[in-house]
Amino acid sequence: MRKKTVRDIPHLEGKRVFMTVDFNISLEDGKIANDTRIVETIPTIKYLLEHKAKIILASHLGRPHGPDPHLSLRPVAKRLQDLTGKKVHLIDRFWEESSLPRIQKINSNDLTLLENIRFFKGEEDNDKEFAKHLSKMADYFVNDAFGTSHRVHASIVGITQYLPSYAGFLMDKEICKISKALDNPKRPFLLLIGGAKTPEKISVIEKLLDKADTVALGGAIANTFLAAWGFGMGRSLVDYEMVEMARVVFWKTTHKHSALILPADVVVSDNERKKRPMVVEYNKVPHNVVIYDIGPKAQKYYQKLINQAKTIIWNGPMGLYEDPRFMKGTDLVLQTISRSKAFSIVGGGDTLTSIKNRKYLKGISHISSGGSAMLAFLEKGTLPGIEVLKDA
Ligand code: ADP
Ligand code: 3PG
Ligand code: MG
Numbered sequence: 001m002r003k004k005t006v007r008d009i010p011h012l013e014g015k016r017v018f019m020t021v022d023f024n025i026s027l028e029d030g031k032i033a034n035d036t037r038i039v040e041t042i043p044t045i046k047y048l049l050e051h052k053a054k055i056i057l058a059s060h061l062g063r064p065h066g067p068d069p070h071l072s073l074r075p076v077a078k079r080l081q082d083l084t085g086k087k088v089h090l091i092d093r094f095w096e097e098s099s100l101p102r103i104q105k106i107n108s109n110d111l112t113l114l115e116n117i118r119f120f121k122g123e124e125d126n127d128k129e130f131a132k133h134l135s136k137m138a139d140y141f142v143n144d145a146f147g148t149s150h151r152v153h154a155s156i157v158g159i160t161q162y163l164p165s166y167a168g169f170l171m172d173k174e175i176c177k178i179s180k181a182l183d184n185p186k187r188p189f190l191l192l193i194g195g196a197k198t199p200e201k202i203s204v205i206e207k208l209l210d211k212a213d214t215v216a217l218g219g220a221i222a223n224t225f226l227a228a229w230g231f232g233m234g235r236s237l238v239d240y241e242m243v244e245m246a247r248v249v250f251w252k253t254t255h256k257h258s259a260l261i262l263p264a265d266v267v268v269s270d271n272e273r274k275k276r277p278m279v280v281e282y283n284k285v286p287h288n289v290v291i292y293d294i295g296p297k298a299q300k301y302y303q304k305l306i307n308q309a310k311t312i313i314w315n316g317p318m319g320l321y322e323d324p325r326f327m328k329g330t331d332l333v334l335q336t337i338s339r340s341k342a343f344s345i346v347g348g349g350d351t352l353t354s355i356k357n358r359k360y361l362k363g364i365s366h367i368s369s370g371g372s373a374m375l376a377f378l379e380k381g382t383l384p385g386i387e388v389l390k391d392a
Pocket of ligand 2: 062370371373
């Protein structure tokens with residue numbers, strides 16, 4: 001499947017392009033922890049600027065409930081300015097009709113970035129009026145937000161009803177590279193999933209049990225599966241609403257091709273992370289502790305699985321990597337993948353942030369900007385936000 005890209009837009013000079021991107025980066029103390037998702041969109045931005053188009057960028061950051069100063073795109077605007085050398089105008093209150101003339105007047109030497117698009121409810125509701133309002137800002141729509149394209153939102157799907165819609169270079173690259181992994185993967189095919197976004201990842205796991213040979217879990221998502229098995233998880237992060245679904249997945253694994261692997265041991269501490277970390281077996285988690293990482297036995301076993309695999313796809317940290325005491329599982333998985341000769345794809349906002357040592361990036365075949373989006377693409381071979389772009 002190929003989509004028309006910005007290269008196929010007939011006349012760019014002087015035209016306005018509404019470009020959706022996934023600038024949902026991790027912030028640590030208000031600072032950008034990893035700017036890969038911004039850097040990856042620069043080729044499309046450069047191309048549009050070279051062709052004298054006027055660019056209006058839109059992205060979400062986090063999951064706000066209405067305007068929230070902590071989730072402003074201001075730090076992103078600043079970084080974008082440093083990366084491009086262009087003045088970046090951050091437009092607040094862009095949903096008001098009165099903001100349109102200001103946006104439409106932009107010149108082709110500067111960049112316009114709309115404030116966090118999820119501050120407005122119409123975005124996640126894929127509201128028609130909101131999508132129409134966004135479309136009035138431009139002549140063309142470009143989607144370079146692979147990481148958000150599993151969402152049926154106004155700036156991803158709704159807007160394409162009103163503007164000719166093309167893929168950006170990052171989107172094009174993601175489609176090519178990940179499709180390649182899906183076409184006849186070399187076996188064994190290992191899928192490693194961690195992180196905390198359990199609801200969106202869980203249904204994908206079920207489908208991917210048909211494609212991969214082994215699916216190994218870590219992070220908070222593993223807690224939910226262990227809880228579904230009936231083990232006490234103490235005060236760990238468990239998505240109790242998903243426990244029933246996890247049971248269904250267990251049941252389905254009995255007649256699926258692949259094996260579902262859970263960590264044999266875990267690293268725990270108390271709620272405030274004050275107590276010295278301690279290793280316990282998966283079935284002996286005390287009631288007053290929290291799981292923060294996979295344990296040494298699990299790490300060793302996951303290493304073995306990685307070393308045996310010929311295709312590896314990894315999304316989601318194995319633990320609370322933000323605390324250096326709990327990033328061992330994540331780090332070991334990363335190091336082992338980077339040293340392996342297998343075809344490997346690593347993706348996800350937090351997964352990329354957890355890569356502190358850039359030398360590990362070299363050993364990975366494709367770094368994807370998508371986490372849940374990458375998994376959804378693996379499941380279906382497309383995404384709602386890709387479907388609505390012009391076919392090549
Ligand atoms: P990605 O962005 O790579 O797709 P997610 O957003 O799903 O990953 O999850 C990342 C988050 O999961 C991180 O903030 C990390 O601290 C958290 N996490 C991982 N393991 C645990 C755990 N055992 N307990 C609590 N949080 C965890
Ligand atoms: C991600 O980080 O996975 C994407 O930016 C999507 O974010 P969301 O899960 O809040 O829609
Ligand atoms: Mg994340």
